[in-house]
Amino acid sequence: MKVLVAVKRVVDYNVKVRPKADGSNVELANVKMSINPFCEIAVEEAVRLKEKGVATEIIAVSVGPKACQEQLRTALALGADRAIQVEVEGDVEPLAIAKLLNGIVSEEKPDLVVLGKQSIDGDNNQTGQMLAALAGMGQGTFASEVTVEDGTVAVTREIDGGLQTVKLQLPAVVTTDLRLNEPRYASLPNIMKAKRKPLEVKTPADYGVDTATRVTLVSVEPPAERKEGIKVADVAELVDKLKNEAKVI
Amino acid sequence: MSVLVIAEHNNAQLNAATLNTLAAAKEFGSEIHVLVAGSGAADVAASAAEADGVAKVFHADSAVLEHQLAENVAPVVAAIATNYTHVLAPATTSGKNILPRVAAVLDVQQISDVIAVISADTFKRPIYAGNVIATVKSSDAVKVMTVRTTAYDPVSASGGSAEVVAIADVTDASLSSFVGEELAKSDRPELASASIVISGGRGMQNGDNFELLYKVADKLGAGVGASRAAVDAGFVPNDMQVGQTGKIVAPDLYIAVGISGAIQHLAGMKDSKVIVAINKDEDAPIFSVADYGLVADLFTAVPELDAAL
Numbered sequence: 001m002k003v004l005v006a007v008k009r010v011v012d013y014n015v016k017v018r019p020k021a022d023g024s025n026v027e028l029a030n031v032k033m034s035i036n037p038f039c040e041i042a043v044e045e046a047v048r049l050k051e052k053g054v055a056t057e058i059i060a061v062s063v064g065p066k067a068c069q070e071q072l073r074t075a076l077a078l079g080a081d082r083a084i085q086v087e088v089e090g091d092v093e094p095l096a097i098a099k100l101l102n103g104i105v106s107e108e109k110p111d112l113v114v115l116g117k118q119s120i121d122g123d124n125n126q127t128g129q130m131l132a133a134l135a136g137m138g139q140g141t142f143a144s145e146v147t148v149e150d151g152t153v154a155v156t157r158e159i160d161g162g163l164q165t166v167k168l169q170l171p172a173v174v175t176t177d178l179r180l181n182e183p184r185y186a187s188l189p190n191i192m193k194a195k196r197k198p199l200e201v202k203t204p205a206d207y208g209v210d211t212a213t214r215v216t217l218v219s220v221e222p223p224a225e226r227k228e229g230i231k232v233a234d235v236a237e238l239v240d241k242l243k244n245e246a247k248v249i
Numbered sequence: 250m251s252v253l254v255i256a257e258h259n260n261a262q263l264n265a266a267t268l269n270t271l272a273a274a275k276e277f278g279s280e281i282h283v284l285v286a287g288s289g290a291a292d293v294a295a296s297a298a299e300a301d302g303v304a305k306v307f308h309a310d311s312a313v314l315e316h317q318l319a320e321n322v323a324p325v326v327a328a329i330a331t332n333y334t335h336v337l338a339p340a341t342t343s344g345k346n347i348l349p350r351v352a353a354v355l356d357v358q359q360i361s362d363v364i365a366v367i368s369a370d371t372f373k374r375p376i377y378a379g380n381v382i383a384t385v386k387s388s389d390a391v392k393v394m395t396v397r398t399t400a401y402d403p404v405s406a407s408g409g410s411a412e413v414v415a416i417a418d419v420t421d422a423s424l425s426s427f428v429g430e431e432l433a434k435s436d437r438p439e440l441a442s443a444s445i446v447i448s449g450g451r452g453m454q455n456g457d458n459f460e461l462l463y464k465v466a467d468k469l470g471a472g473v474g475a476s477r478a479a480v481d482a483g484f485v486p487n488d489m490q491v492g493q494t495g496k497i498v499a500p501d502l503y504i505a506v507g508i509s510g511a512i513q514h515l516a517g518m519k520d521s522k523v524i525v526a527i528n529k530d531e532d533a534p535i536f537s538v539a540d541y542g543l544v545a546d547l548f549t550a551v552p553e554l555d556a557a558l
Contacts, residue, residue: 011377013513016380016512017377017380017381018380018381019381026376026377026381093358094349094358094359095352095353095356095357095358095359098353117494118494120377120378120493121376121377122376123361123362123375123376123377123378123493124359124361125345125349125361126349126352126359126361127349128349129319129345129346129347129348129349129350129353130349130350130352130353131353132319132320132350133323133349133350133351133353133354134353136424137424138320138422138424138425139319139320139346139350139425140425141319141342141345141346142342142346144487154428157342158342158487158488159342159343159430159488160341160342160343160441160488160496161430161432161433161488162430162431162432162433162486162487162488163430163431163432163486163487163488164316164427164429164430165427165428165429165430166316166318166425166426166427166428167425167426167427167428168424168425169423169424169425172424177487177494178477178480178481178494179480179481179487213358214357214358214387214388214389215358215360215385215386215387215388215389216385216386216388217383217384217385218371218383218384218385218386219383219384220376220381220382220383220384221381221382221384222380222381222382223375223379223380223381223382223519226519226524226538226540227540229524229536229538229539229540229541229542230540230541230542231531231536231541231542231543231544232541232542232543234543234545234553235543235545235550235553235554235557236557238525238541238543238554239554239557239558241541242502242523242525242541246502246523246540246541248445248501248502248522248523249445249469249502249558
């Protein structure tokens, strides 16, 4: 079984991002970039499927500038067999990414596509669902457990009220939630080996996809500041403040 | 032209998130229609028809829609969506699951987690875990968006008398099927709509110690949440997680107990009206957003709080 896994280069999750002084965009100069944490979980899940003998080949895909090859090499070091980069400069929206991934799906015909449920920069949570729609596949979003058997995949999903399990016909799309697995660290030999694994570079034109944005960024601003709070000495003072000052209990 | 809101429900009751989403829909100043897609959900359709400001309810009722699988619901929405200027759903796990599938079918770039409507095509939404608020403008013919429910006060559940129109054209996409679900059973208020929330973090040390929070919660009529650290450690189930990728809450009072305050957690609760932090580490980042901070061992402070209420 062939598994396609999508990865995105994003600002590292430890970085507190701020707007630029002119409010035109966020300040990303000299900021540490990493593989999106949810994508890392997606790669790990694909690798585990291969270790179980369920998956036979893992293809890692990323849409972005040349620099995202770094994240593809990370995916290769973690266990992907080969990689495809679709080179695009500037902002690419989830819909355009889904169309590009659908182009790759048509060529590669994977049985399973695994993506992170959202990227921690745009926080959109759309790409997997959009790909599933475009490819005419079922979707198992926000997965905390994935079991492949007999041409189907059972996906346990983290939903607002608890957990839901659905069964999808393969090929299908799965998007990962935090509890699906704990990603491994790439070993040094595997990092070295990843440098020699094949990485193909494509363009949106190869898939006939227009990546022009539909939604334009007008401005960015910091969120409203909370006014500075106070420290209370003990529980009695806390209860008094909540009752008589904040009047919330 | 009018605005369509996708109702959130469990076939028996209209979820309150729908009422918050209706408040966002009202901002466009046009007629509001609601779609109820479910099975045996006539009561939900009736409730939606009574909600303030709703002019018409479309009710698609079919066994195929019982579990509101995205593969089966999305085509129902997409079939009527082009009659509208805007299609809205609450940014719940259900809305987030279904709406992007609709947007892709319509060839529209969805706008997620809208917190403010500036004009018919311009909206505000948080990005980077809420550290930045972006103003974005859509050029798509139909604006498809999820609404962050905490940004809007709910409309009244009564006062409306909309007509209910049946939609018969429902088919099984045969891509997916429902296997089962484990829903949390609790007599406490839902996190998303509770006016008081008390949450525990890694400092709780184990799941049994959450009993301390449950006691306080029951005195206050509060919902109980948790940080990602507490959920990942297996103290409590995932549906209790508050944060960037969990539930977003904005109650009148949020009490954070033994939570250090990672930016991902703050993203889920910093719009609460009053925030209390109880933590023994006085340098914990949670204190930077707290109105009232108490530097104390939670195992002493929480029982004291319980006794004082």
